[in-house]
Amino acid sequence: MKSIPLAPxxxxxxxxxxxxxxxxGGKWKPVILFCVAxxxxxxxxxQRAVPGITKQMLTKQLRELEADGLISRxxxxxxxxxxxxxxxxxxxxxxxxxxxMRLWGEASLADEGA
Numbered sequence: 001m002k003s004i005p006l007a008p009x010x011x012x013x014x015x016x017x018x019x020x021x022x023x024x025g026g027k028w029k030p031v032i033l034f035c036v037a038x039x040x041x042x043x044x045x046x047q048r049a050v051p052g053i054t055k056q057m058l059t060k061q062l063r064e065l066e067a068d069g070l071i072s073r074x075x076x077x078x079x080x081x082x083x084x085x086x087x088x089x090x091x092x093x094x095x096x097x098x099x100x101m102r103l104w105g106e107a108s109l110a111d112e113g114a
Contacts, residue, residue, distance in 0.1 A: 020097070023068050028053055028058070029065060031050050032046065032062065033065070033070065033087070033094065033098050034102065035050060036071055036087055036091070037087055037091075037092075041084045042082075042084060042085070043058065043062075043083060043085075046085070062085065068090075069088055069090045069091075070090055070094060071086065071087060072086050072088050073085055
């Protein structure tokens with residue numbers, strides 16, 4: 001793989017890796033994207049699928065993913081309210097990165113004997 005160093009005087013905001021991490025970085029976003037990609041499309045189901053996440057954090061992360069154009073939010077005018085989440089085309093394009101993270105994590109856990 002070709003290594004391209006980031007020059008000391010280069011603005012990190014222009015770095016593609018920094019940009020990617022600003023969009024999907026953190027503890028929860030890759031997990032949420034993985035869940036949505038695998039058919040977990042409702043808030044309650046997502047909360048059950050992601051152990052340890054609070055309602056507030058899930059709401060925040062979903063809003064950020066929506067603002068970044070990775071997921072779509074569809075509100076149905078029914079009682080009780082129903083909201084479905086899905087991946088956008090941009091969200092689909094990030095899935096290979098999330099899958100690579102999953103594969104690396106599996107291999108690393110196996111190496112550690114977990």
